[in-house]
Amino acid sequence: MNNAFIIGxxxxxxxxxxxxxxxxxxxIIFMFVIVVFFANSIWSYGLLTVFSLLCxxxxxxxxxxxxKGLTPVWFLIVFTLLLHLIVTxxxxxxxxIFSYPIYSGAVAQGAAISLRFFLLIMVTSLLTLTTTPIExxxxxxSLLQPLKKIRFPVHELALMMSISLRFIPTLMQETExxxxxxxxxxxxxRTGTAKERIQxxxxxxxxxxxxxxxxxxxxxxxxxxxxxxxxxxxxxxxxLKTDRLDIIVYALFAFVVxxxxxxxx
Amino acid sequence: MEISFKQVSYTYQPNTPFEHRAxxxxxxxxxxxxxxxxxxxxGSGKSTLIQHLNGxxxxxxxxxxxxxxxxxxEAKLKGIKELRSKVGIVFQYPEHQxxxxxxxxxxxxxxxxxxxxxxxxxxxxxxALQAVQLPxxxxxxxxxxxxxxxxxxxxxxxxxAVQPELLVLDEPTAGLDPKGxxxxxxxxxxxxxxxxxxxxxxxxxxxxxxxxxxxxxxxNKGEKYLEGKPEDVFTRxxxxxxxxxxxxxxxxxxxNVKDRFQVDLSYHGQTIKELAEExxxxxxxxxxxx
Ligand SMILES: Nc1ncnc2c1ncn2[C@@H]1O[C@H](COP(=O)(O)OP(=O)(O)OP(=O)(O)O)[C@@H](O)[C@H]1O
Ligand SMILES: [Mg+2]
Numbered sequence: 001m002n003n004a005f006i007i008g009x010x011x012x013x014x015x016x017x018x019x020x021x022x023x024x025x026x027x028i029i030f031m032f033v034i035v036v037f038f039a040n041s042i043w044s045y046g047l048l049t050v051f052s053l054l055c056x057x058x059x060x061x062x063x064x065x066x067x068k069g070l071t072p073v074w075f076l077i078v079f080t081l082l083l084h085l086i087v088t089x090x091x092x093x094x095x096x097i098f099s100y101p102i103y104s105g106a107v108a109q110g111a112a113i114s115l116r117f118f119l120l121i122m123v124t125s126l127l128t129l130t131t132t133p134i135e136x137x138x139x140x141x142s143l144l145q146p147l148k149k150i151r152f153p154v155h156e157l158a159l160m161m162s163i164s165l166r167f168i169p170t171l172m173q174e175t176e177x178x179x180x181x182x183x184x185x186x187x188x189x190r191t192g193t194a195k196e197r198i199q200x201x202x203x204x205x206x207x208x209x210x211x212x213x214x215x216x217x218x219x220x221x222x223x224x225x226x227x228x229x230x231x232x233x234x235x236x237x238x239x240l241k242t243d244r245l246d247i248i249v250y251a252l253f254a255f256v257v258x259x260x261x262x263x264x265x
Numbered sequence: 266m267e268i269s270f271k272q273v274s275y276t277y278q279p280n281t282p283f284e285h286r287a288x289x290x291x292x293x294x295x296x297x298x299x300x301x302x303x304x305x306x307x308g309s310g311k312s313t314l315i316q317h318l319n320g321x322x323x324x325x326x327x328x329x330x331x332x333x334x335x336x337x338x339e340a341k342l343k344g345i346k347e348l349r350s351k352v353g354i355v356f357q358y359p360e361h362q363x364x365x366x367x368x369x370x371x372x373x374x375x376x377x378x379x380x381x382x383x384x385x386x387x388x389x390x391x392x393a394l395q396a397v398q399l400p401x402x403x404x405x406x407x408x409x410x411x412x413x414x415x416x417x418x419x420x421x422x423x424x425x426a427v428q429p430e431l432l433v434l435d436e437p438t439a440g441l442d443p444k445g446x447x448x449x450x451x452x453x454x455x456x457x458x459x460x461x462x463x464x465x466x467x468x469x470x471x472x473x474x475x476x477x478x479x480x481x482x483x484x485n486k487g488e489k490y491l492e493g494k495p496e497d498v499f500t501r502x503x504x505x506x507x508x509x510x511x512x513x514x515x516x517x518x519x520x521n522v523k524d525r526f527q528v529d530l531s532y533h534g535q536t537i538k539e540l541a542e543e544x545x546x547x548x549x550x551x552x553x554x555x
Contacts, residue, residue: 011282065282174361180321181362184354185423186346186378203374206364210409 010132015060016245017130022139024246025127028253032123035257036116044264045115051256052119059130066125073121077114084110133165134238142240155231163219171212178207266332266351266431266463268295268318273327275313275487287313289487290327295480300457300464302474302495305484306509311467312357314484315433318465319352320345331431350379353429357436359420360413368411368419369404375427386426393422396456398448414445421449425456432456435467450477471513475499483510496532515540 012018017025039045056066090105127136141158148154179189182203189200275288287310295301305311316322317329320342329336334348342348356362365371372390381389394401397418403411408419421437434453438446454477457464468474474481474495481498483491485508491498499505502512502520512520515537519530522544530543 009283061282068281177356178362180316181354181356181359183321184319184349184352184356185362185375185427186349188346203362203364207361211361 009128011061011065011129013060013130015058015130017055017059017126019245020130020249021240021242021246022131022135023143023240024242024249025131026136026139026143028249029123029127031253031257033120035260036120038260038264039112039116041263041265044260045112047256047260047263048119049115052123055123055126059126061129066122066129069125069129070118070121073117077117080117081110081114084113134162137162137165138236138238138240155234159231167212167215170215171208174208174211175204179204267297267330268332268431268463269293269330270317271328271330273317273324273329275310275317275322276325277313279325287487288324291484291487291489292327293482293489293492295463295465297463298461299480300454300478301466301480301482302478303465303467303482303484304469304471304474304510305490309484310487311484312435313487315354315435315465315467318431318433319349319354346379350427351429352431352433353424353427354433355421355424355435355437357439359424359437360416362423363408363416363420366407367405368399368408371408371419372423372426375423379427389426389428390422393426396425396452397422398452414441417441418449428460429462431463431465433465433467436469437466438468438470438473453477471499471511472515475513475515483508496534500532 036048039048056063059066085102085106086100088106088109089101089103091103091108093101094104094107095102131139137158140161141154144152144154144157179187182200183189185203187200187203189197189204192200270291270293273288273291274286277283277285277287291314303311303314313322317324317336318331320334320336323336323341324338326338331348331352334342334344336342363371365374369390372393373386376386376389390404391401394404399415399418399422403415403419408416411419417437424432432453437453438449441449450473453464453466456462457477466473466478478495481491481493481495482489483498483505490508491501491504499513499516502516505512511517515535516532518537518540519532523529528547530540530547535543
């Protein structure tokens with residue numbers, strides 16, 4: 001039960017990746033997501049793989065832990081690979097499984113797509129692993145600033161995000177607490193017919209909703225009591241700063257991208 | 266119910282950077298019919314410990330015996346529902362678990378889940394309501410219209426209606442007014458004696474532990490720190506201070522009197538009133554000799 005909650009959860013640390021400006025991390029990941037689709041040869045895939053692994057290494061988070069966070073998507077990756085092996089019929093027949101032909105093109109494409117998938121998800125998970133939710137929201141608010149010109153409620157959006165993110169762990173804890181209390185009163189969440197299991201959720205959901213509403217009300221009151229009145233004229237406690245480290249990282253990434261375009265077919 | 270913990274450890278989120286060992290190599294025995302108080306600083310693992318008592322948590326290593334049931338790391342317990350019908354746990358802030366439309370339905374929820382007959386459930390609800398000293402008029406009200414203290418009582422009635430043999434209380438009086446706290450503790454004590462329950466009370470109040478318990482276990486950082494009769498444990502002021510725990514007022518008073526006036530009143534379970542009388546007798550006695 002507890003394992004579900006750690007996927008992509010922030011792991012405190014002091015590594016270079018942790019210290020980067022969250023905007024830098026987000027921009028680079030955004031570019032990376034695009035760049036991955038330009039890879040088309042063994043060498044270009046190799047380059048991206050090495051780059052991603054180096055990023056993962058510099059976070060100083062155990063690699064096995066990063067991989068564990070990807071458990072839910074492993075299925076998808078393997079599924080993609082299998083689908084390609086079965087459906088694609090390009091190149092020559094490499095070997096046969098129970099007289100079903102497997103083509104070389106299928107292996108190459110399947111491997112490429114799965115690898116792409118893996119790289120995308122791993123690199124994105126590095127963002128949430130090394131950046132606190134608050135930093136991510138700050139970065140989004142700052143990056144979306146231009147949209148303010150067209151009256152897009154950037155600040156409100158960021159506030160909504162940070163409040164939701166802040167309360168996810170609280171809700172999780174609450175869920176665990178209440179489900180334990182109800183389990184002690186004889187509720188069985190794991191066995192029984194579909195109907196029984198749906199009924200078992202009611203004693204869990206009602207208290208959760210009640211406490212969530214109560215929390216929302218208390219939070220709103222606390223914010224008003226402290227003079228909150230929207231983003232206008234509000235100063236920031238945490239200033240985002242792009243410094244030398246960020247520039248070096250941008251330069252390195254630019255180098256990788258240029259190299260990629262040079263070595264791709 | 267007889268309870269024994271043998272070298273029990275429990276780790277939250279094992280094999281992750283958030284790994285946290287909340288219980289460490291803890292062994293203890295609680296005899297049937299006893300009233301045990303578990304005390305410890307915040308985060309010392311009290312709530313984690315009591316969740317082992319009805320199989321909400323399984324030890325990461327070691328063994329827990331509750332009556333004829335055994336929990337260990339290797340396998341899930343088969344008769345877990347049966348165990349839960351015999352162990353009632355009142356969690357911290359139990360009013361958060363209310364959800365039914367009426368007080369009656371909420372109190373009846375536990376017994377119905379454990380397969381008690383319809384007719385019998387009604388009787389049990391009435392009994393439980395009486396035990397927590399709430400008027401019958403409340404039965405048809407929504408639990409969410411009640412005051413905080415009343416909600417707490419309804420939630421406790423919901424646990425009592427299951428008629429457990431082992432009653433576990435996790436800070437049941439936290440957040441109540443002083444009078445309500447006293448009433449509630451007296452009620453638990455009454456129940457304990459009447460029904461011959463085995464009771465485990467998690468508390469921050471040394472006074473309650475001294476007044477009601479016949480066995481005290483002190484936890485510190487997931488380990489058993491001290492254990493024994495309340496009057497033995499609570500006279501070890503220095504050991505208690507090491508883990509940021511206070512001594513009950515009565516005992517503190519006796520120590521102070523001894524330091525100031527070299528009069529040894531020695532603690533043997535007196536209430537404050539009895540203590541005052543003893544002190545008065547001594548003072549009068551001294552006067553007479555002068
Ligand atoms: N679900 C959980 N996941 C991870 N760690 C937990 C979890 N529940 C408790 N802990 C940790 O285990 C330790 C013991 O917690 P526990 O709730 O047993 O303490 P407690 O003695 O009941 O404290 P309190 O007096 O505040 O209720 C704490 O350090 C806590 O942070
Ligand atoms: Mg607790």
